[in-house]
Amino acid sequence: MLPKVKTLRKGVVVYLLLVILFPLLLADSYYHSVGVIVGLHAIVAIGLGLVMGLAGQISLGQAGFWGIGAYTSAVLAAKYGVPPVLGVMIGAIVPGIVAFIVARAIAGLQGYYLAMATLAFGYIVQIGIAEWESVTGGANGMISIPPLDIFGIGSSEVSMYYLVWGVVTLVLLFSLNIMNSRVGRAYRAIHKSEIAATSMGVDVAQFKLSAFVVSGMFAGLSGALYAHYMGILDPQPFGLHESIKFLTIVVVGGMTSIWGALIGAVVINAIGEILIVLGEHLPWLKGDIDTIVFGAILVAIIMFMPEGLVPRVRSWLMKSKGDTRSEIRSEKVEMETVS
Template structure:
């Protein structure tokens, strides 16, 4: 109960930070970075449910992100669909694809599972590149503004509210899922799939469901990002974006919802800060990641929390 209470205190703290943040950020550039952090964090939280809590590796989730973005772009541009309907259609199509692929893919384990998800992501990226009549091909395409009930969401302030509310909602859903029987089943699968089966857990069903959930969330975030940015390219569905998402999970902390947010924040801000190194930013970025993995192998948030608990025990 105490741990549950701490989690909900964390949610209240996150809500407070999100409420205060736009008041202290100096200009629109920083608000834009905050929006991108929130959208990345939404995807990373869902991916952490799959990787950190269930123990299933996926390095192709940028493909689902790209599907959502391009579904919204294509349906609103070529067929004049309302943006919300396009977003829902993209999420439904992505969920269906993830469900169809989940059963054969999730039978694999370890590096073979990673390669299968990588292959799925690469296939999605290739399709987006080749279907230029619908996607604009390698040049990308423009995305219409997001309108809802005759109102257009425009400007950093409005988009910040949307991103902050969605991040809070995703965090609340993830925390409640983890504390539910479903969450305990997912963690049992991570601990030992054989033991979970012996205990009566339908491991295939739960793995498929969390895979589909993480894919749908990635699709929705991709759609929102597409309308916010206003222009998309196939790179958002590419391999390197998938690696970025996985790195955010690992650096922030596996099996840590708030670690996902910290990881997304750090790895969204770092490229901006490292631009001053003029060509060496990738090297510095790699050194930071290596240092994190060497000295904090569980990720930032779990490692810091463990050290704080150890100090308290030592003081007592």
């Protein structure tokens, strides 16, 4: 386990250096805003990775939880004068409660049926936001959402960047701790075989429920931060398009890797920015072409690299170092210690 701990520490150090240096190396505020969006997407993707990669559940409605968190915090702050910081906290809690209710309702579903149920949930949330005009503003959206200003932090692009990535870091460390704990081993056991996990004394239903709730809270937290960062909201970003994007981020980075969610967020958003630049010169690349591109990437990854980028790179490095046998022994030990 010691080599893994050393590798984890090195990864965290490199990650922190990149996060700190990014706005210093790229001084343009445009890149800072892109960095904020990447961080917000990474928070959602890390939660989705816990559900899909560790607990083995499929969710196509993550944008719904994102939207619930965004509108909860925005409505509380803009219409009822609740401090944005408190609104963000409530914006994380409410989606967690909704996730608990939804998870209990669809607890018996698996595979395609689970995917369709979560997809329907996402549509219900988006339609509800659009139709509840008295609260959400409906299709016209909301304006004048107060910024998240904590002792001056969040009042500029750079400060908001560091604030968001500070939250990303906390979410990342929390998730890494889960992954390396008994809970994480139970999640992986469920992902590999629910029957085997049950035989080892793992409460499959409760662990699935906890993963879904944590994922919903992460998405809600990201949505609340998004609302106060943008200052305006409308129902459009909280539909199927964003759910597919979140799913693509997780699959591209690697569903079984927490780091994969971060890498996937960077890669997919970089591709999105490239498409925007190309769209200025090639009109046929404008519109919803990014949805088509993300869908094509998703299919290609599933066909040719189902484990994702981070696990594939890690596998290459392990083979080059001859660590395959030690990794197999480590997995066996994890399975034995779940119970």
